[in-house]
Amino acid sequence: MSLDTAEVRAERAERSGSRAYLSLFKALGRGWIRDRSQIFFTILLPLMFMVLLASVFGSGDTAASRIVAVGDVAVLDGADPDAFTVVEAFDLDEALAMMRDGDADAAVVQDGATVRIYPSATNSTSGAIAEGKLSALVDDVNVEVLSAAAPGEPVLETEVEEADGGALRPIQYLAPGILAWGVAISGVFGAAGTIVDWKRDKLLRRLRLTPASVRTFLGAKVSVNLVVAVGQTAVFLAVAALGFGLQLSAWTWFAVPLVLLGTLAFLAIGVVIGGIAQTSPAAAGLSNLVTMPMAFVSGAFYPLALSPEWVQAISYLSPMRYLNEALQSVVVYGEPPSAVLPQIGFLAAFAAIVALVSWKTFKFDEL
Amino acid sequence: MDAAIEVADLRKTYRGRRTGEIRAVDGVSFRVERGEFFGILGPNGAGKTTTLEIVEGLRKPDSGTVRLLGRSPWPHSPELTGRLGVQLQASAFFEFLTAREQIETFAELYGATKSRAAEMLDLVGLAEHANVRCEKLSGGQQQRLSIACALVGDPELVFLDEPTAALDPQARRNLWDLMRSINAEGRTVVLTTHYMEEAEALCDRVAIMDAGKIRAVGTPAGFVRDLDAPTKVTVAAGQLSGERVRELAAGETVNADETAVVFETRDPRGLLTALASDGALEGLSVRTANLEDVFLHVTGREWRG
Known part of the structure; x- marks a missing residue:
């Protein structure tokens, strides 16, 4: 028997280490692809949310307001048919009933020089929009009347330019948020579910007794998750761009490192959950308990600017907020990576702290 | 090595x-x-x-x-x-x-x-x-x-x-x-x-x-040997008279009820030969000590695998 020098042995160990990494990566990747529930959660569910939210938020600001005119409403005669759909009602009670059923956004009664507006309380957002549009219409009519009475008198006019770098359609702010949420659920659910599986099937325990090291195995597992996150991002952005008209900036590629960093942070959260939960349903429940509220306080589904202040305050603690913001900046507004350094810093710090907590509190004996 | x-x-x-x-x-x-x-x-x-x-x-x-x-x-x-x-x-x-x-x-x-x-x-x-x-x-x-x-x-x-x-x-x-x-x-x-x-x-x-x-x-065999336990020989009841049972038991333990006679013997060969010549082999079973008895012996507890 020949005695190997330390270098020869170290070199061989390194070579067998990378071979072990590759075979583990292959085995785990294959398992992932064959697991239909994973495909559903990481790819299809975020797309479904995009379809749903795009239609919810997309309908409000483009459709004409539905107005019920009670009796003769002269002011509506000059109304732009693109802005108003007018139906007539016999009396106010009939008009109010239509609004209660959600068939109208506002009722209007004109009594001489008084235009009385009844905005819908059933659908208060559409009601408010209709009220604003009707007031503007009344103002326009007044301006016309006054101009005719005093020709030559200058009139103030407003001009509305679309801000936020052009038409910010709902998909532009929805897509980054839903993508951030998708990355979060696949990271949290993935890590938590995996750890609970290991507690049951003892795969990690078995692998500890092979020549491959645990580090190699965990590295392969995290690599699979990172590759999945990149694939998920590519599919999601492609569908958003081609199917929903999302305009991608030139900096869109920087979504990749952002998503990778976000995935590390969410995997760390999943490891903490997996350490606590003992069964798969418990892991799924706890993961939901963490990711759902996080999505709502992070502007993933609903713009943070429109959320109450306490929600905005909590959002500073959520990694999803920073991933969402950073994705929005580079993908939608086309800002360079240097503009999202604070978000990157927070995500990295969050990932590091949670990883440290999970490492310190994890009961390895259970695996 | x-x-x-x-x-x-x-x-x-x-x-x-x-x-x-x-x-x-x-x-x-x-x-x-x-x-x-x-x-x-x-x-x-x-x-x-x-x-x-x-x-x-x-x-x-x-x-x-x-x-x-x-x-x-x-x-x-x-x-x-x-x-x-x-x-x-x-x-x-x-x-x-x-x-x-x-x-x-x-x-x-x-x-x-x-x-x-x-x-x-x-x-x-x-x-x-x-x-x-x-x-x-x-x-x-x-x-x-x-x-x-x-x-x-x-x-x-x-x-x-x-x-x-x-x-x-x-x-x-x-x-x-x-x-x-x-x-x-x-x-x-x-x-x-x-x-x-x-x-x-x-x-x-x-x-x-x-x-x-x-x-x-x-070793399993060594355990059983060291236990030095008697062999249990069972035959169906009604083939031997009470007197013959006592004779065959030769001072060792014997249990008899309506269905079976159970001898505990240290000379299984002699007992089995005698039973064969009597033509009393119906329902015969022979059970030597096994690891279950060893477990009982070393732990003082009945085996419940």
Whole structure:
């Protein structure tokens, strides 16, 4: 028997280490692809949310307001048919009933020089929009009347330019948020579910007794998750761009490192959950308990600017907020990576702290 | 040459919030020679699995030492784990992989070839199930795949933790043949089991474990011999007169009821000859002492496997 020098042995160990990494990566990747529930959660569910939210938020600001005119409403005669759909009602009670059923956004009664507006309380957002549009219409009519009475008198006019770098359609702010949420659920659910599986099937325990090291195995597992996150991002952005008209900036590629960093942070959260939960349903429940509220306080589904202040305050603690913001900046507004350094810093710090907590509190004996 | 396994004074105590202190392993020492088929026999909860996990290097003992093939299982070293084959109680598989993919992955981890993987699959009788996903295999097939994965690295020392638990009798017999052949190839085998007949059928030596302690170590035959227990000979009642029964018992214990007469004799040959010449062999059964009696003797408790 020949005695190997330390270098020869170290070199061989390194070579067998990378071979072990590759075979583990292959085995785990294959398992992932064959697991239909994973495909559903990481790819299809975020797309479904995009379809749903795009239609919810997309309908409000483009459709004409539905107005019920009670009796003769002269002011509506000059109304732009693109802005108003007018139906007539016999009396106010009939008009109010239509609004209660959600068939109208506002009722209007004109009594001489008084235009009385009844905005819908059933659908208060559409009601408010209709009220604003009707007031503007009344103002326009007044301006016309006054101009005719005093020709030559200058009139103030407003001009509305679309801000936020052009038409910010709902998909532009929805897509980054839903993508951030998708990355979060696949990271949290993935890590938590995996750890609970290991507690049951003892795969990690078995692998500890092979020549491959645990580090190699965990590295392969995290690599699979990172590759999945990149694939998920590519599919999601492609569908958003081609199917929903999302305009991608030139900096869109920087979504990749952002998503990778976000995935590390969410995997760390999943490891903490997996350490606590003992069964798969418990892991799924706890993961939901963490990711759902996080999505709502992070502007993933609903713009943070429109959320109450306490929600905005909590959002500073959520990694999803920073991933969402950073994705929005580079993908939608086309800002360079240097503009999202604070978000990157927070995500990295969050990932590091949670990883440290999970490492310190994890009961390895259970695996 | 070093022994396959040397274990000295292992201790491991678990402290549960509700259960209090449990001494799972309480001063265990034993030695297994190379090529031996060594059994650790005991009821559920005796501490067999914890002992095995400490020996394998999965758990650290509170105190005591372990030497595997002359070296410590701590810290993890590829040189040592490459010489071990392990089958755990839970069938630890990669999810959604077929039997072939499973064993080929393990083969790669041990630096073994694909043909070695195929050979092992064939050895455990799973060649025709190679393309079946692991979760679709039956319990017995999963155990055999698990053993194939343990063997794929051509190990010198094989650990099998209750491989036949929850299997039907036929599947258990098949596994026995497999385990015998593994040992016959010169590998050292350590088996934990709570089946008496399994330990008797397979093991060169057996350690009887109960409540965290090894109560006795020896060969199954030696245990029974040392017990020096009488042989129980039973025949159906009504073939012998009361007087003849007393005569045949010759001062030893005899129990008779409406259905059977049970002799406890130290001269089974003489008794059986006499019964044969009397033509009183209906319902005959002869039961010598077995490991169950040994367990009762060394622990003072009835066996409840």
